Amino acid sequence: MSDDIVFLAEFADGQAARSALELAAGAAELAGQSGGAPVALAYGAGARAGAAALGAAGAARVIVLGDDPAPAITFAARAAAAVQQAEPLGLLAPATPNGRDLAAALVGLLELPAFGPVRTARVEGGALRTEQATLQGTVITVSQPADGAPRPAVILVLANTFTPSDGGSGEAEVADAPAADAGAFGKAKVVESHPAEAAVTNLEEATVIVAGGRGVGSEEGFGPLHDLAAALGGAVGASRAAADAGWVPYQLQIGQTGKVVKPALYLSAGISGAIQHRVGMQSAEHVVAINKDPDAPIGEFADLFVVGDLFAIVPKLTEEIKRRKGT
Amino acid sequence: MKIVVCIKQVPATTAEKRYTADFRLDRAAAESVINPLDEYAIEQALRLVESGAVETVAYLSMGPEQAGEALRRALAMGGDEAYLVTDGALAGADEWATAKVLAAALDKLAPDVALMGMASDDARGSLVPGAVAALRGMPLLSYGSELTIHDGNARIRRLTATGYDLIEAPLPVVASVTDQVGEPRYASLKGIMAARKKPLETWALDDLGLSAGSLRGAALTQVVEAKPPEAKPPTERIENVSADEAAAKVADWLAARKLI
Ligand SMILES: Cc1cc2nc3c(=O)[nH]c(=O)nc-3n(C[C@H](O)[C@H](O)[C@H](O)COP(=O)(O)OP(=O)(O)OC[C@H]3O[C@@H](n4cnc5c(N)ncnc54)[C@H](O)[C@@H]3O)c2cc1C
Numbered sequence: 001m002s003d004d005i006v007f008l009a010e011f012a013d014g015q016a017a018r019s020a021l022e023l024a025a026g027a028a029e030l031a032g033q034s035g036g037a038p039v040a041l042a043y044g045a046g047a048r049a050g051a052a053a054l055g056a057a058g059a060a061r062v063i064v065l066g067d068d069p070a071p072a073i074t075f076a077a078r079a080a081a082a083v084q085q086a087e088p089l090g091l092l093a094p095a096t097p098n099g100r101d102l103a104a105a106l107v108g109l110l111e112l113p114a115f116g117p118v119r120t121a122r123v124e125g126g127a128l129r130t131e132q133a134t135l136q137g138t139v140i141t142v143s144q145p146a147d148g149a150p151r152p153a154v155i156l157v158l159a160n161t162f163t164p165s166d167g168g169s170g171e172a173e174v175a176d177a178p179a180a181d182a183g184a185f186g187k188a189k190v191v192e193s194h195p196a197e198a199a200v201t202n203l204e205e206a207t208v209i210v211a212g213g214r215g216v217g218s219e220e221g222f223g224p225l226h227d228l229a230a231a232l233g234g235a236v237g238a239s240r241a242a243a244d245a246g247w248v249p250y251q252l253q254i255g256q257t258g259k260v261v262k263p264a265l266y267l268s269a270g271i272s273g274a275i276q277h278r279v280g281m282q283s284a285e286h287v288v289a290i291n292k293d294p295d296a297p298i299g300e301f302a303d304l305f306v307v308g309d310l311f312a313i314v315p316k317l318t319e320e321i322k323r324r325k326g327t
Numbered sequence: 328m329k330i331v332v333c334i335k336q337v338p339a340t341t342a343e344k345r346y347t348a349d350f351r352l353d354r355a356a357a358e359s360v361i362n363p364l365d366e367y368a369i370e371q372a373l374r375l376v377e378s379g380a381v382e383t384v385a386y387l388s389m390g391p392e393q394a395g396e397a398l399r400r401a402l403a404m405g406g407d408e409a410y411l412v413t414d415g416a417l418a419g420a421d422e423w424a425t426a427k428v429l430a431a432a433l434d435k436l437a438p439d440v441a442l443m444g445m446a447s448d449d450a451r452g453s454l455v456p457g458a459v460a461a462l463r464g465m466p467l468l469s470y471g472s473e474l475t476i477h478d479g480n481a482r483i484r485r486l487t488a489t490g491y492d493l494i495e496a497p498l499p500v501v502a503s504v505t506d507q508v509g510e511p512r513y514a515s516l517k518g519i520m521a522a523r524k525k526p527l528e529t530w531a532l533d534d535l536g537l538s539a540g541s542l543r544g545a546a547l548t549q550v551v552e553a554k555p556p557e558a559k560p561p562t563e564r565i566e567n568v569s570a571d572e573a574a575a576k577v578a579d580w581l582a583a584r585k586l587i
């Protein structure tokens with residue numbers, strides 16, 4: 001048994017994902033509280049070459065699970081082999097589809113307690129504690145592993161919970177995970193890959209999001225929102241209604257079945273604020289909503305609620321911001 | 328070809344929720360529904376029947392006795408039979424215990440595809456599908472925006488950072504689908520009538536070769552506190568002004584918070 005905090009570090013296209021850098025900072029913070037070391041489990045394209053560099057993000061050691069671009073869950077058996085012996089206190093996984101797949105496989109393979117998705121985790125008196133918003137955010141539950149539960153406790157962590165740092169020791173010690181057959185998980189193969197023609201932003205990384213909904217009316221209607229996002233230095237997001245209509249790609253959907261975001265500013269136009277949308281954006285630091293319906297639900301939880309026509313207000317706001325910025 | 332769709336009964340999204348003294352959701356107090364995301368899994372299974380790829384659809388749920396209502400509602404949408412695992416020892420089950428029980432029940436039912444929703448409304452971990460696949464030693468095809476079956480293989484379309492992948496695995500598999508598979512159908516009156524005559528079997532832990540002891544109190548996790556979320560400051564409103572004035576006021580508000 002150890003007081004180490006292990007984290008899943010995903011690589012893609014030769015680079016550590018933003019989630020890997022955030023979780024490195026998180027693992028370093030929790031390991032500081034537990035008296036253990038932050039240890040990365042690195043996987044995906046570029047993981048071996050980039051492993052040592054995770055030291056700068058906070059990792060003391062990196063265990064490489066593999067560096068082929070296979071589905072994340074393919075690395076589950078090696079991840080299990082890597083943590084089985086060490087029995088670290090906790091394992092942080094990004095609350096992304098890939099991170100959840102790998103975390104879920106570990107919960108099944110090693111029969112582990114699981115928590116999350118969370119925005120708060122800490123070690124208190126040697127025990128891991130998490131805070132999770134449950135039931136559409138109506139309640140916060142504080143949880144910990146049951147007495148005598150196997151280790152590690154698996155914790156799903158939402159994007160933007162921890163802030164990447166470059167205060168680590170520099171180079172991390174790198175080792176390969178013990179060999180293990182991928183088993184049945186290895187039988188799922190990518191048979192076709194279709195990247196998008198146009199670039200799609202990762203909303204989880206955006207500090208400003210301008211989100212549009214059904215009220216935007218069409219793909220062209222998103223034009224003024226793109227202009228506003230550009231003026232603010234941000235990205236465009238959407239409700240499911242707008243993604244379902246095909247006005248924006250699904251990668252830009254915010255909510256229960258889309259991205260869960262935490263920007264400094266979330267500004268919506270033509271979004272009513274359904275509960276399934278709200279759970280994806282309620283952690284934003286500042287929420288501004290433009291809606292022509294004075295009784296729209298989003299008016300109850302926005303910080304600033306503007307009642308009016310988005311087509312009249314959004315272009316004027318873009319002009320005003322450009323003028324003040326002197327651009 | 329047989330699909331078993333795993334469905335969970337959850338409190339309705341808009342229902343008033345209450346907690347028991349030991350921080351469990353008071354399931355008797357809330358109006359209950361089929362987990363909305365599981366309706367998409369049901370829809371996907373029924374579409375596979377209509378396309379001729381699948382012959383039998385069964386439903387499986389673990390929960391209190393009243394979860395039988397969710398299974399009846401699923402049967403009213405379509406499908407053939409349902410199974411409810413209910414046992415006093417399962418109250419407060421966490422994702423691990425849920426996966427253990429569903430895996431044992433699925434081993435007994437031996438479907439070609441065990442199909443799940445992408446997440447449950449109340450737990451929201453999206454962990455049960457992967458944990459069940461691990462416990463059963465089967466491939467996982469998760470987060471499908473579409474599921475197809477041909478030549479002994481199951482295939483999903485899954486979103487990637489910018490586009491999508493097609494991922495395939497030989498049957499039998501554990502799979503989960505998202506709300507992009509297509510809007511779930513409503514139960515017709517005829518469907519509701521027919522559902523009453525469809526078989527619904529109830530199993531206890533014994534029937535699955537499991538015991539309360541092997542499930543360690545049904546949870547490896549423990550809730551130690553439940554509290555309301557932090558109260559939000561009141562909303563400021565801008566209304567009954569011209570678009571020019573609204574734009575200027577919003578810009579002032581943003582500037583005051585150093586957002587521009
Ligand atoms: C299982 C499940 C999962 C879901 N997951 C998600 C999710 O992840 N994300 C998500 O967003 N939704 C999700 N939904 C859907 C959600 O319930 C709502 O249907 C959806 O969010 C509504 O989108 P909207 O606000 O754009 O549209 P609407 O609710 O139709 O609202 C449009 C708003 O635009 C306003 N408007 C119209 N014209 C103008 C104008 N000219 N100027 C200003 N305002 C205008 C209207 O007053 C209205 O308030 C999910 C639903 C289910 C059942």
Ligand SMILES: Nc1ncnc2c1ncn2[C@@H]1O[C@H](COP(=O)(O)O)[C@@H](O)[C@H]1O
Binds near residue numbers: 425447452
């Ligand atoms: N108690 C349960 N009974 C049947 N299926 C369940 C149960 N809990 C979870 N599932 C299935 O697992 C999926 C993911 O749930 P979760 O891991 O809790 O987010 C759900 O959409 C269901 O298909």
